[in-house]
Amino acid sequence: MAAYNDLRREQLGFFPTPVHKLERLSTQLGVNLFLKRDDLTGPNLFGGNKIRKLEFLLGDALAQGADTVITFGATQSNHAMETAVAARKLGLTPLLYLETITPPDQTIDRGNILLDKILGAEITYVSMDGRTEAEADEYAMSLAVQKKAALEAAGHKVYIIPVGGATPIGSVGFAVGVQELLAQLAPAPDYIVHGTGTGGTAAGLVAGVKLYGGTHQPQVLSMNVSPKPMAHYAQTAKLATAALRLLGSELTVTAADFHFDQNYFGEGYEQPTASASAAIRLLAETEGILLDPVYTGKGFAGMLDYIHTGKIAPGSNVVFWHTGGISALFAESEMVGQLY
Ligand SMILES: Cc1ncc(COP(=O)(O)O)c(C=O)c1O
Known part of the structure; x- marks a missing residue:
């Protein structure tokens, strides 16, 4: 298998993407909440994690x-x-x-x-x-x-x-993204939270944390946006391990390294939820930043619930990885839901 140096990378976006603290929302929630802005990957206005x-x-x-x-x-x-x-x-x-x-x-x-x-x-x-x-x-x-x-x-x-x-080569992009984040933030976050679909991003994040996280490894919290069978966890672990091999690492990722949560997608993929709509409104009204109803709104809603219920402890350093998807705000109304 090829090692990282053998992988060809084309420049498509603008990296590193910004990471910044959400001051007003952090005060309101009692945690230090940062946003990793992969909605701004470029090369045009509608960037996102896939770049x-x-x-x-x-x-x-x-x-x-x-x-x-x-x-x-x-x-x-x-x-x-x-x-x-x-x-x-x-x-x-x-x-x-x-x-x-x-x-x-x-x-x-x-x-x-x-x-x-x-x-x-x-x-x-x-x-x-x-x-x-x-x-x-x-x-x-x-x-x-x-x-x-x-x-x-x-x-x-x-x-x-x-x-x-969702391939090992694709997940390498996110493993390298973790290295990028950890170079931007000190101290390292306690949690990285994101919305997960195919699992390619989750695989890359978990692989990246293992490889680059050192002694203080952030826990990756992956909020599912659609139902997944148990087999998905093992498949995602395989994907992460294969990405590590491409990066020249012998580390292994298992299903136990993931924290998936299937409680926030509501009726299913592309079906709006009240909690995602509320999350979209909250971030818009406190920080002027937009989320989408299909991925980031549901992921953010899951994170807010973890903070409100103490699963994420007060005072924690939390990064929400904004994976983009804003064009869904202009999609069919049954997908957008009731946002105002
Ligand atoms: C905006 C957005 N966020 C998150 C994801 C989930 O990424 P993954 O499929 O790698 O789990 C996607 C995938 O399409 C997406 O478009």
Whole structure:
């Protein structure tokens, strides 16, 4: 397996992203609360956590001679939109397979669908047709594999990125992100809190804490935004360990190293919750900073509950990793929920 120095990294965003204390909210909550601003990764206004992964994933795509990149997500996927941005910046053609978990507004292109179209990404909608999300993922992948074969027969070279960019190479981006954070903050935080979907970010964060955390290792608290079976924890641990191997480390991550919490996604993915809406309003009204209803709002709501119930003790140093997703504020109303 390649070591870190062999991994090709393309510059896509603006790193290090800022980290700063939320003074008013910290006073209100009785903790020292910091925000790691991956909503500002760039290269345009709608950055997010995937840019960190894509610097390494598309580095690998270029190293393999790809001219086309295929990826997957929901119709309002931030990962798909960010992949289209990154592909364009590097001269690659983006093809997106988008699952209609929330059916797109037929009257107007909203949120990330609008951005995908401005970016000229080729979109294939994958209808749910009674499939579970896992079945739809499998079906979308089968369509993409067929497309790849057809394009390669015509002389192209296609690089496929699985949903969320959840691969060891993608997670390396977040492990390196932890190193970036720890160089910015002293003392090191007691907790890093974030919203988790595919687990690629969580894997990178936990791997990064193990590798770079030294004697005071922050605990990573990962608030799920959709239901996950127990097998997900072991898979995420495998992903983290594989990322560590790419970084030249022999350390191993197990499921016990993660702290996932499935109590904050409400009815499911892309379904708004009252606590996320309240969290979005709270941060907006105390600090003037925006969260999104699908990921960061739910993650922040989980963190607030941990603080209110003492699971995060008063006086703790806490970093909430803002992973972006703001374009969802302009998505279909059933996804946005009641924000005011
Ligand atoms: C805004 C935002 N936050 C968090 C996540 C979760 O990241 P991961 O899929 O790596 O768990 C995503 C994934 O799409 C996202 O778009």
